[in-house]
Amino acid sequence: MGWSYPNSQRDRMSGRNWQRSKNDLDIEAELEAGRRYGLNQRRKFMWGLILPAFLTLIFFEILPVASAFWTSIHRARLFDKSRIFVGLDNYLHLLKDPHFFGTVLPNTFLFTFIGLTLETALGVVIALLLNRKFKGETLVRVLLLFPLMVAPSISGILFSWLFNTQFGIVDVFLEAIGFYRVPWLAGRWTAMSVIVISDVWLWTPWFAILLLAALQVQPLEPVEAARIDGANASQVFFNITLPYLSPVLTICMLIRTFDLFRQFDQTWVITTGGPARSTEFFSIYAYKEFFEYTRYDLGNAASLLGAVVMMIFGIIMYRTFARITMSEREKA
Amino acid sequence: MAERGQLPLRGWKKGLWGFAIFLVCFFFAFPVFWLILTSLRPETEVFYVHAGTSFTLKNFVGAFNSHQFVRSMVNSAILATLATTCSLLVTVQSGYMLGRFRGTFRNTWFGFIYIVRTIPYITWGMPLYFITQWMRIYDTYLGLLFPHMAVHIAFFSLVMKGFFENISLASEEAARIDGCSNWGVFWKIAIPQVLPGIGAISLICWLWTWNELLFAMLLTSGRTTLLTLTIVQFVQEIGIQWNLMSAAAVIALIPAIIITIFGQKYVMRGLRV
Numbered sequence: 001m002g003w004s005y006p007n008s009q010r011d012r013m014s015g016r017n018w019q020r021s022k023n024d025l026d027i028e029a030e031l032e033a034g035r036r037y038g039l040n041q042r043r044k045f046m047w048g049l050i051l052p053a054f055l056t057l058i059f060f061e062i063l064p065v066a067s068a069f070w071t072s073i074h075r076a077r078l079f080d081k082s083r084i085f086v087g088l089d090n091y092l093h094l095l096k097d098p099h100f101f102g103t104v105l106p107n108t109f110l111f112t113f114i115g116l117t118l119e120t121a122l123g124v125v126i127a128l129l130l131n132r133k134f135k136g137e138t139l140v141r142v143l144l145l146f147p148l149m150v151a152p153s154i155s156g157i158l159f160s161w162l163f164n165t166q167f168g169i170v171d172v173f174l175e176a177i178g179f180y181r182v183p184w185l186a187g188r189w190t191a192m193s194v195i196v197i198s199d200v201w202l203w204t205p206w207f208a209i210l211l212l213a214a215l216q217v218q219p220l221e222p223v224e225a226a227r228i229d230g231a232n233a234s235q236v237f238f239n240i241t242l243p244y245l246s247p248v249l250t251i252c253m254l255i256r257t258f259d260l261f262r263q264f265d266q267t268w269v270i271t272t273g274g275p276a277r278s279t280e281f282f283s284i285y286a287y288k289e290f291f292e293y294t295r296y297d298l299g300n301a302a303s304l305l306g307a308v309v310m311m312i313f314g315i316i317m318y319r320t321f322a323r324i325t326m327s328e329r330e331k332a
Numbered sequence: 333m334a335e336r337g338q339l340p341l342r343g344w345k346k347g348l349w350g351f352a353i354f355l356v357c358f359f360f361a362f363p364v365f366w367l368i369l370t371s372l373r374p375e376t377e378v379f380y381v382h383a384g385t386s387f388t389l390k391n392f393v394g395a396f397n398s399h400q401f402v403r404s405m406v407n408s409a410i411l412a413t414l415a416t417t418c419s420l421l422v423t424v425q426s427g428y429m430l431g432r433f434r435g436t437f438r439n440t441w442f443g444f445i446y447i448v449r450t451i452p453y454i455t456w457g458m459p460l461y462f463i464t465q466w467m468r469i470y471d472t473y474l475g476l477l478f479p480h481m482a483v484h485i486a487f488f489s490l491v492m493k494g495f496f497e498n499i500s501l502a503s504e505e506a507a508r509i510d511g512c513s514n515w516g517v518f519w520k521i522a523i524p525q526v527l528p529g530i531g532a533i534s535l536i537c538w539l540w541t542w543n544e545l546l547f548a549m550l551l552t553s554g555r556t557t558l559l560t561l562t563i564v565q566f567v568q569e570i571g572i573q574w575n576l577m578s579a580a581a582v583i584a585l586i587p588a589i590i591i592t593i594f595g596q597k598y599v600m601r602g603l604r605v
Contacts, residue, residue: 046429049425049428057482060482061486065456065459068459145599146360147360149592154560155363264453268549306455
């Protein structure tokens, strides 16, 4: 077995894959390379490249996850060193807990779903709006980029001030136009919507910027051909632009799902899970179980459940995504 | 004329489009504008920000004088700089491995990073509370540095992979034929070609470490307290003094403001997926 670089420039230009593009010259070069850097040396080089990253991940991510699993099958408290084996009791406790099952999990899934939908839809709309030349283009783009640089916790502060019940500008405005004041952070659904709005504010620009970048290099011939054939704007969008965007869009949505699902910072700042623990997501729940109620085992079990859900989702999505990109490539 | 495949807008459609752009700008600019305005108002007038006319810079003095503020700011800056340097050194290598090789070993590493990316922070953050204590690096720079590095490896390896895939192989092959070692090719030929990308990522990396809250909550207690945590504790302890609060938040936003204004084109490059 010789060695080869993947995706070499030549392969990409010829549009063929490596196996088929081999000719005598390539084989000779490969043999030469194989002689100089034998398989062993290549392996060594690859290990050398990833070793620091690998060790960091093992000691500071995999080891903690293993430790979390180990504590989650024991009875463990924050200030008590003893560990008593209890099997899956902690998980059963969680699944029987009406608070976890009836509030925390629905909150997490609902938040992920609504946040993702809003951010994707708004991101697509904004990217389409901005996809033309106009005065002040750069200014708008700077404005869009800015939320991405803002700390999630600061965004939490921003929105808890805007939606402050007594002095927040939103309520002042509502009163001024003849509405009544809404005690935003005092109810479950209003508080949830404030959290959603703050997340939409923070992350929609990410979608918009990446989609805009893709739109700006979109090949225009199909669009123009469709127009000449009499297609209207929505037909062009749904039949040409959206399929063209779908690879970028899918990967953006995938990454956002991971991050929405584990969202912590904004919720912690805006509601700390309140009122009456009704806006807790699973990471807030786990954190509180650990540090406020000192139930380290339950906290770990909850956070592991979340991790497992995301891992399974991630693997399923990876396969779907591989299929999408593959079919796109076949079309091209 | 039609630009970028769009038909020109006329009449009310153009008006509607302009209004939509205005709404977008308003939605994304207003919260920060409001925060800055609040931070400039004297304490007594903070409750009718929209109506008063007097302005002051006293809040910023007050924020700087508050407990541990300056110290946590310095801590955050040091940690962000340390984490950026170390993370990039490690991540560039892993990205090169992903972008340049093919085969089972590479795919396994890719899968590993992808799985690690899906694990929520809280899952491995909480056990780290004990593990860093066991390693005797709890509440030190080191104890915060490594978890942040782990986050960055998972985030940026894949972006780096994209950078390396987009540069030409020719010069690397030429150097190899001239007898350059694997590491020599990596450091002297490959790295210089992706420096702009690395620059972009380093800005984002720095800012994300500066912005991070959860690890600061889990892994510090007093000695290496970080800025986001100090400000959040502000909210929960003196939540009524919105003038001080917003001044502190504005100070925390300064790096973000600088980077957006001056590094705008640069940062865009590092944001892709």
